[in-house]
Amino acid sequence: MKKRISIIGVGLMGGSLGMALRRRGWRVTGIGRNAARLRTAKTLGAIDEATTDLAEGVRDADAVVLAVPVEEVIPLGKKIRPRVKPGAFVIDVGSVKGAVVRAFSGWPDFVGSHPMCGSEKTGVRNARPDLYRGAACLLTPTGKTSKSALAKAESLWKSVGAKPLRLSPEEHDRRVALVSHLPHLLAEALVRTATEGDGKNWAPRTAAGSFLDATRVASADPALWAQIFAMNRASVRRAAAAFRRALAALLSRGPGERELREVVRRRNLFGGLS
Amino acid sequence: MKKRISIIGVGLMGGSLGMALRRRGWRVTGIGRNAARLRTAKTLGAIDEATTDLAEGVRDADAVVLAVPVEEVIPLGKKIRPRVKPGAFVIDVGSVKGAVVRAFSGWPDFVGSHPMCGSEKTGVRNARPDLYRGAACLLTPTGKTSKSALAKAESLWKSVGAKPLRLSPEEHDRRVALVSHLPHLLAEALVRTATEGDGKNWAPRTAAGSFLDATRVASADPALWAQIFAMNRASVRRAAAAFRRALAALLSRGPGERELREVVRRRNLFGGLS
Numbered sequence: 001m002k003k004r005i006s007i008i009g010v011g012l013m014g015g016s017l018g019m020a021l022r023r024r025g026w027r028v029t030g031i032g033r034n035a036a037r038l039r040t041a042k043t044l045g046a047i048d049e050a051t052t053d054l055a056e057g058v059r060d061a062d063a064v065v066l067a068v069p070v071e072e073v074i075p076l077g078k079k080i081r082p083r084v085k086p087g088a089f090v091i092d093v094g095s096v097k098g099a100v101v102r103a104f105s106g107w108p109d110f111v112g113s114h115p116m117c118g119s120e121k122t123g124v125r126n127a128r129p130d131l132y133r134g135a136a137c138l139l140t141p142t143g144k145t146s147k148s149a150l151a152k153a154e155s156l157w158k159s160v161g162a163k164p165l166r167l168s169p170e171e172h173d174r175r176v177a178l179v180s181h182l183p184h185l186l187a188e189a190l191v192r193t194a195t196e197g198d199g200k201n202w203a204p205r206t207a208a209g210s211f212l213d214a215t216r217v218a219s220a221d222p223a224l225w226a227q228i229f230a231m232n233r234a235s236v237r238r239a240a241a242a243f244r245r246a247l248a249a250l251l252s253r254g255p256g257e258r259e260l261r262e263v264v265r266r267r268n269l270f271g272g273l274s
Numbered sequence: 275m276k277k278r279i280s281i282i283g284v285g286l287m288g289g290s291l292g293m294a295l296r297r298r299g300w301r302v303t304g305i306g307r308n309a310a311r312l313r314t315a316k317t318l319g320a321i322d323e324a325t326t327d328l329a330e331g332v333r334d335a336d337a338v339v340l341a342v343p344v345e346e347v348i349p350l351g352k353k354i355r356p357r358v359k360p361g362a363f364v365i366d367v368g369s370v371k372g373a374v375v376r377a378f379s380g381w382p383d384f385v386g387s388h389p390m391c392g393s394e395k396t397g398v399r400n401a402r403p404d405l406y407r408g409a410a411c412l413l414t415p416t417g418k419t420s421k422s423a424l425a426k427a428e429s430l431w432k433s434v435g436a437k438p439l440r441l442s443p444e445e446h447d448r449r450v451a452l453v454s455h456l457p458h459l460l461a462e463a464l465v466r467t468a469t470e471g472d473g474k475n476w477a478p479r480t481a482a483g484s485f486l487d488a489t490r491v492a493s494a495d496p497a498l499w500a501q502i503f504a505m506n507r508a509s510v511r512r513a514a515a516a517f518r519r520a521l522a523a524l525l526s527r528g529p530g531e532r533e534l535r536e537v538v539r540r541r542n543l544f545g546g547l548s
Contacts, residue, residue, distance in 0.1 A: 116482040136480050165479070178468045179481040183488040186460055188529065188537045189521040194452045195540040196516065204543040205439070206410050207453040208390040210491040211544070214457040217484040218541045222534030229529055240525055242470065244518065247463040251514055255462065255503055260496030263462045266469040267492045269478040270485070 002027040006061040007047065008054070008076060010038060012119060013093045014067030015046035015127030020160040022048065023129060031057035041124045058083050063090070063156065070094035071227040074103045081107060089149035091156070095176060096231040097140045097169040105144060111153040112140035112169060114176065115162055120220040133161030138176070140169040177235035181228060182243060185236065187218035276301040280335040281321065282328070282350060284312060286393060287367045288341030289320035289401030294434040296322065297403060305331035315398045332357050337364070337430065344368035345501040348377045355381060363423035365430070369450060370505040371414045375443040379418060385427040386414035386443060388450065389436055394494040407435030412450070414443040451509035455502060456517060459510065461492035 003026055007014040010030040018028040022045065030047030031054060032038050038050035051057045058064050058080045066073050066080075073092050077100075084090060091113040094100060104110040117135035119126060137157040141150045154164045167175070194203045194211070203211075229236055253259065277300055281288040284304040292302040296319065304321030305328060306312050312324035325331045332338050332354045340347050340354075347366050351374075358364060365387040368374060378384045391409035393400055411431040415424045428438045441449070468477045468485070477485075503510055527533065 116480055118482065118484075135482065138480070163479075175473075175476060175480055178473065179477055179485045182467070183464060183484050185521070185524060185529075186464060187484075187488060188534060189517055189524055190457060190460060191537050191541045192520040192524070193456070193513070193517045195543070196520070199449075199452065200540070200543070202449060203453055205437075206390055206412070206449055207544055208392065208409065210392075210457050210461075211453045213487045213490045214461060215541055215544070216487045219538055222538055223531050226529065226531035226534055237525060239467070240521065243463060243467045244521070246466040246470070247459070247514065247518070250459060250463055250466070251511060255459075255500065257497050257500035260462060260499055263465050264493055264496055266474070267465045267489055269469070269474070270481060270489070 003062045004029060004060065005063040005065065006031055006058050007065045007067055008032070008057070008080075009066070009068035009072075010041040010046055010050075010124050011067065012122050012124070012126050012131070013115070014065060015041055015044070015124035016129065016131035017065060017067065017093075017160065018046040019044075019127060019129035020132060021156075022046075024159050029057055029061065037124065044124055044127065046124055046127055054080060055083050060085055062088050063152070064088060066090065066092040066094075069224050069227055070096050070100075070231055073100050077104055077107070077110065084109065087148075089146075089152045091153050095180065095228045097138075097172040097176075099231050101140055101142060101169040105142065108144055108146035109149045111145060111149050112172075113153060113157065114138040114140075114172065115157070116180070117162075120217055122221050122224075130161065132157070135162050137162035137164045138172050139164050139166050140172050141166060142169070173232050173235045174238070177232055177239040178242075181232055181236045182239040184217050184220070184225060185229070185240060186243070187215045191215050191218045277336045278303060278334065279337040279339065280305055280332050281339045281341055282306070282331070282354070283340070283342035283346075284315040284320055284324075284398050285341065286396050286398070286400050286405070287389070288339060289315055289318070289398035290403065290405035291339060291341065291367075291434065292320040293318075293401060293403035294406060295430075296320075298433050303331055303335065311398065315401075318398055318401065320398055320401055328353060329357050334359055336362050337426070338362060340364065340366040340368075343498050343501055344370050344374075344505055347374050351378055351381070351384065358383070361422075363420075363426045365427050369454065369502045371412075371443040371446040371450075373505050375414055375416060379416065382418055382420035383423045385419060385423050386446075387427060387431065388412040388414075388446065389431070390450075390454070391436075394491055396495050396498075404435065406431070409436050411436035411438050412446050413438050413440050414446050415440060416443070447506050447509045448512070451506055451513040452516075455506055455510045456513040458491050458494070458499060459503070459514060460517070461489045465489050465492045 006029040030050040115137040280303040389411040
């Protein structure tokens with residue numbers, strides 16, 4: 001019999017995971033509040049079956065994925081925990097880990113997960129089976145996490161092409177603030193700066209590719225990002241403070257060619273990803 | 275007989291212009307210091323003929339383009355001015371206009387031009403005939419600019435698909451600092467922040483698309499960007515100060531969902547460009 005995984009929230013992340021896992025032999029149950037959206041997910045091949053009944057959906061599943069906005073992970077996890085069968089493992093895909101892992105510290109079968117991929121475009125219509133291929137997937141087990149659950153979670157992420165990396169929830173939040181939440185915040189601030197005052201009228205007609213690239217993430221879902229900033233506030237503030245120091249240093253010194261050359265060299269370390 | 279245009283500096287910008295203008299009936303002469311690079315430009319269809327002799331190259335041309343790094347525009351313009359034939363018009367493609375237009379204030383045939391397109395990839399091998407299509411092209415005539423030269427320059431830019439917009443050199447430098455130089459500076463500062471300390475080791479393995487998009491321009495030519503920052507320092511500083519205020523405001527208040535929704539709305543004004 002096929003192993004069964006229940007994915008709660010079949011949007012971009014959950015839908016892409018469903019598509020990838022179905023191809024690897026899982027039976028995928030989609031759980032959500034909106035029946036029409038679940039039908040779309042089934043039509044698109046993201047899930048095998050759907051239900052709007054949370055308790056029924058997770059019962060007897062071998063694995064459960066909380067693929068919901070990060071603010072909903074804790075209340076939803078608390079709801080399903082008594083319903084999940086013994087030995088099943090539970091993962092999430094959220095951008096913030098400290099608060100979530102603290103809330104679930106007495107739950108050995110929960111393995112905090114954060115795949116470093118996504119898009120400013122949300123919803124199952126933008127899902128694709130190769131979304132996770134080549135992406136780092138940050139896992140945040142603690143001393144209390146079940147070895148078996150951790151091994152199964154790592155194996156699941158590897159099977160869809162992601163590269164699991166273990167680190168503490170606190171270190172996760174610090175790093176992700178720097179490489180994901182901070183770029184997002186800068187994009188927001190840049191849009192505000194360029195469209196202030198008369199900029200509203202001329203900036204959209206004047207800006208070139210560099211501006212569009214730099215602000216692409218600013219068109220992502222505001223509700224989701226407000227949650228992320230709220231849940232990782234301390235790390236985001238520290239990252240922003242470091243950024244302001246770096247910007248001030250560049251401005252005060254020039255910036256000169258030698259300094260920019262060093263930045264380009266470091267940027268090229270990221271080249272393997274693009 | 276075909277009209278002849280001489281392009282000094284056959285890189286990404288000059289080469290793309292050459293490709294586009296040859297298709298529109300111009301004979302294109304490429305001028306540069308490096309004979310091998312000029313041969314490549316000819317092979318790629320960017321120019322009809324080449325010379326390393328500046329005086330010979332501009333003599334009898336109906337139009338001249340200074341498509342060189344922005345720091346070289348002023349000295350080069352001064353060199354060619356006595357050699358250009360009466361009635362020929364001269365344009366540049368540089369990112370900074372105040373200093374250039376001041377230096378050429380007694381030269382009615384010079385029309386400062388800045389097409390808002392480009393790439394972090396430089397050189398004629400990345401040139402393409404449609405680079406200018408749909409891009410704004412900022413023109414900075416003064417009261418002393420010849421009406422005929424201005425009309426010819428606008429007609430040339432329109433013929434390659436660009437949209438000419440007239441504005442003062444000072445207003446140009448202010449706007450471009452906001453939508454181009456500032457995004458570049460932020461990308462540099464973001465790379466520095468994320469790769470500080472131990473970030474060098476983990477950031478390249480962890481970062482996702484949002485980081486790569488936000489920092490793409492940081493891989494552009496450092497020599498060129500050091501010149502741009504140096505020549506537009508005052509406006510870049512003012513843009514950076516406005517950005518720091520916007521960032522501080524976002525950080526102090528949350529940022530909340532309503533605020534982010536307004537940013538997304540403004541970002542969508544740029545949608546027609548992507």
